[in-house]
Amino acid sequence: MITDTPDILIVGAGPAGLAAAVEAAGRGASVRVVDENTRPGGQLLKQTHKFFGSERHFAGTRGVDIGAKLIQEAREHGVDIWLETPVVGVFDGLVVMAVKQERLLGFRPRCTVFATGAGENAAAFPGWTLPGVITAGAAQTFVNVHRVPVGERAVVVGSGNVGLIVAYQLMQAGIDVVAIVEALPNIGGWGVHAAKVRRLGIPILPRHTIKEARGDSHVDQVVIQQIDERFRPVAGTEKLLEVDTVCLAVGMTPRTRLAEMAGCRLANVPALGGKVPVHSLGMETSVTGLYVAGDVSGIEEASTAIEEGKLAGLSAASALGLVERGEYEERLGSYIEALNELRSGPFGVERRRAKDDVVRSYEQTGT
Amino acid sequence: MAQSIEDKREIAMTKAEGRRIHQHPVLGPLEYAEECTIIVDSTPLRARQGEPILATLLAYGIRATRRTEKRGEPRGLFCGIGLCTDCMVTVNGTPNVRSCVTPVEAGMVISTGAGES
Numbered sequence: 318m319i320t321d322t323p324d325i326l327i328v329g330a331g332p333a334g335l336a337a338a339v340e341a342a343g344r345g346a347s348v349r350v351v352d353e354n355t356r357p358g359g360q361l362l363k364q365t366h367k368f369f370g371s372e373r374h375f376a377g378t379r380g381v382d383i384g385a386k387l388i389q390e391a392r393e394h395g396v397d398i399w400l401e402t403p404v405v406g407v408f409d410g411l412v413v414m415a416v417k418q419e420r421l422l423g424f425r426p427r428c429t430v431f432a433t434g435a436g437e438n439a440a441a442f443p444g445w446t447l448p449g450v451i452t453a454g455a456a457q458t459f460v461n462v463h464r465v466p467v468g469e470r471a472v473v474v475g476s477g478n479v480g481l482i483v484a485y486q487l488m489q490a491g492i493d494v495v496a497i498v499e500a501l502p503n504i505g506g507w508g509v510h511a512a513k514v515r516r517l518g519i520p521i522l523p524r525h526t527i528k529e530a531r532g533d534s535h536v537d538q539v540v541i542q543q544i545d546e547r548f549r550p551v552a553g554t555e556k557l558l559e560v561d562t563v564c565l566a567v568g569m570t571p572r573t574r575l576a577e578m579a580g581c582r583l584a585n586v587p588a589l590g591g592k593v594p595v596h597s598l599g600m601e602t603s604v605t606g607l608y609v610a611g612d613v614s615g616i617e618e619a620s621t622a623i624e625e626g627k628l629a630g631l632s633a634a635s636a637l638g639l640v641e642r643g644e645y646e647e648r649l650g651s652y653i654e655a656l657n658e659l660r661s662g663p664f665g666v667e668r669r670r671a672k673d674d675v676v677r678s679y680e681q682t683g684t
Numbered sequence: 685m686a687q688s689i690e691d692k693r694e695i696a697m698t699k700a701e702g703r704r705i706h707q708h709p710v711l712g713p714l715e716y717a718e719e720c721t722i723i724v725d726s727t728p729l730r731a732r733q734g735e736p737i738l739a740t741l742l743a744y745g746i747r748a749t750r751r752t753e754k755r756g757e758p759r760g761l762f763c764g765i766g767l768c769t770d771c772m773v774t775v776n777g778t779p780n781v782r783s784c785v786t787p788v789e790a791g792m793v794i795s796t797g798a799g800e801s
Contacts (some may be wrong), residue, residue, distance in 0.1 A: 353766065355734070355787060360752035365710040379710065446770075448747035448760030455764030455784075464705040464714050527756065534758050535747040590688050674768050 319412070319423040323349040323397075325633050326413055326426035328404050328575060331359020332619045333611025333626035334432035335387040335396075340630030342394035344639045349424070350396060351415050357386035357391075359434060361619055363457035365489065366482055368620060381461075381620060387623075407578040411607060413492055428606045428633035431576050435569040435590065435612035440474060443529040445563075449536030452658035453483040453566035453567060460490045468562030472539055473497040476521050477505035480566030483513045487564070498525040498541055500548060507664070527563065528555060536561050569616045576613065579604050584678050588671035589615030595679040599632035599649060600625060603679065608633055615675065617668055621659050628652045701730055702743030726799070729786040738764075738771055738783040739798075746777035749773050749783050749796050774798045 325341050327334045330352035342348045356362065364380020378386075391398065399417060406414040413424040437452040439445070449468060454476070459467050471492055473484045476499035484494045497514065502523050504511050511521060528540040528550065543554035570591045573583060581594035582603040593615045594602045601608050608629040613620035631652065635645045660669035706714045717732040724741060731740040738761055741749060748758035749771045762770040766785035774795045775781040783794075 354785070365708075381711070434772070436765075437763060439762075446757060448758050451761050452763050458764040458784075459739060459742060459761065460705060461708075461711065463735050464708070464711075465739050465742045466703055466705060467742060489709050535733055535760065602796060 318421065319425045321349065321424050322493055323347045323426050324426065324637055325349070325428045325430065326631075327412070327430040327432060328352075329359065329432035329434055329611070329613075330354070330357035330398055330400070331432060331434055331611060331622065332361050332384070332387065333613075333622040333629070334359070334430065335384075335391050336623040337430045337432060337608075337610055337630035337633070338396040338398075338626075339387065339390045339394055340627045341391045341639075342391070342396045344634040346634050346637055346639055347493065347546060348394075348396045349426070350391070350398045351402040351404060351424075352398065355401055357388050357400065359400050359456065360457075361387070363454070363461045364482075364619070365461055365486055374426045383619070404575060405472075407575050407606070410578075411579060411604065428601075428608065428636055429579075430608045430610060430629045430633060431579075431594075431613055431627075431680075432609070432611045432622075432629075433572045433575055433613045434645050435571050435616055437565070438568040438570055440527070440565050440567045442527045444531055444536070447530055447532050447536045447571055448534070448562050449532065450530055450563040450565065453479050453564050453682075456562075456564050457486060459490070461486060466490065466492055468492060468536075468560070470495055470560040471476065471562035471564055472527070472541070472558055472560050473564045473566060474527060475499065475505065475566035475568075476511070476523070477566060477568070478507060478510055478565075479511035481506040481514050481563055483566055484519055485510070486518050487515070488514075488519070492562070494519050495560055496525075496541070497521045498527065499523045500526050500544060517555075526550070530563055532561075536563060539563055550678075569612065571613045571616060571665030573613060576602065576607075576609060577617070579607055581607065581609075582679075582682070584675060586615065586671050589617075589621075589675070593675060595675055595682075597632075598628075598653060598676055598681050599635075600629040601632055601636075603682075606633075615668070615672060618659070621656060624652050624656045624659065628656075691757070702740065703745070704743055720788060722788050722790070722792040722794060724794045733790075734787050736784050737773060737781075737786050737788050737792070737794060740788055741773075741783065746796065751797050 324346040327350045361380045361384030402417040404415045415422045518556040528542040531538040539558045541549040583592045610625040610629040717721045747760045762768045771783045772780045773783045
């Protein structure tokens with residue numbers, strides 16, 4: 318039951334999927350993007366902070382504006398974005414089944430890009446299932462996009478960039494953040510973000526964890542506690558916080574379900590957040606004609622997701638015969654250079670090494 | 685089910701229009717949106733057209749969207765993007781609707797408190 322046969326089907330209208338769409342459509346491919354959400358843009362819509370990096374990586378631009386720009390570009394290139402269209406199955410061929418308004422749709426594209434993003438990790442402690450214990454992304458979604466308060470006073474768990482940024486964003490929205498707790502001895506995120514939250518007077522507590530969240534119908538108290546170098550709680554260090562919200566910023570996991578359904582070979586790469594589909598330099602998976610881009614291929618940032626999306630879009634267009642050899646090599650080199658630039662510095666080097674391993678793993682066993 | 689009474693009291697205590705982030709230093713003032721009325725546990729609430737059900741609930745301070753079937757534990761917003769299914773409610777008699785990703789529609793009848801079924 319095939320209802321649509323675009324040149325390229327892209328699953329996910331976040332930064333990676335939209336960048337892939339713009340790249341491929343700009344080269345003459347007919348591109349369909351499907352996304353389960355009510356609006357395109359993915360997590361970019363929730364980012365009120367300015368991005369870092371160089372000019373070509375949108376430095377100084379807020380994520381929400383980058384998202385709007387990508388959506389506009391995609392539309393200008395004639396990309397069709399089908400919203401509220403979750404993909405429910407993948408079959409050999411490659412056939413992708415989706416649902417729109419309770420109708421089943423079958424796509425048989427010539428090339429497919431999975432830009433399915435990531436899900437956030439949880440942290441378990443007594444009381445973690447109480448309403449009020451939410452992920453950092455949930456806080457961003459409801460505060461920045463839907464503009465409703467998720468609570469009045471919060472504690473943030475995790476001092477990576479996400480934890481630091483969400484603490485700042487909660488304060489912007491008038492929600493008091495009383496502390497950021499971090500299990501490791503050091504702050505995980507960039508100094509510039511840490512400095513921003515410190516200027517607001519939010520203490521960042523390394524070697525601390527949540528002992529428990531308390532409350533009847535929702536969180537109304539949280540007990541934090543120091544931990545030693547082996548992550549064991551230190552007795553007598555408990556502190557009671559009067560908060561109604563706990564924001565978990567404890568990492569993300571690539572959403573690889575569709576890639577797994579398609580039969581992609583995966584590799585477990587802890588530095589990238591877990592199992593990821595192995596892929597070529599041009600983002601093709603072990604399934605010919607199927608590409609990945611963005612967080613599904615390893616947890617990084619929106620800026621890297623955009624470059625990977627361009628790579629995937631370029632490769633797919635090239636596979637369709639829409640890109641001349643010399644042009645392909647030149648653009649491929651340029652996007653990889655951009656990615657290497659983003660994967661530099663103390664935080665980027667490890668990711669670059671892990672990504673190199675993924676590509677090596679793809680090349681070693683081929684398809 | 686005893687706690688559902690408490691949840692209703694919470695509704696009564698909040699302001700009629702619900703709490704919204706009207707001003708934001710980066711995003712600016714809250715954009716105008718048409719409003720509609722939804723019925724939550726027999727109480728009419730004013731919702732902004734297009735927002736997810738859970739946004740309306742949170743605006744009125746309703747944080748527990750359901751109770752677990754066996755132990756009656758409260759659950760609510762967790763992931764906010766439709767992955768965890770913790771925030772399910774019953775909408776117009778249909779159980780297990782993810783309130784974080786399902787937009788409100790005028791006249792929707794929503795009940796919290798149902799267990800997973």
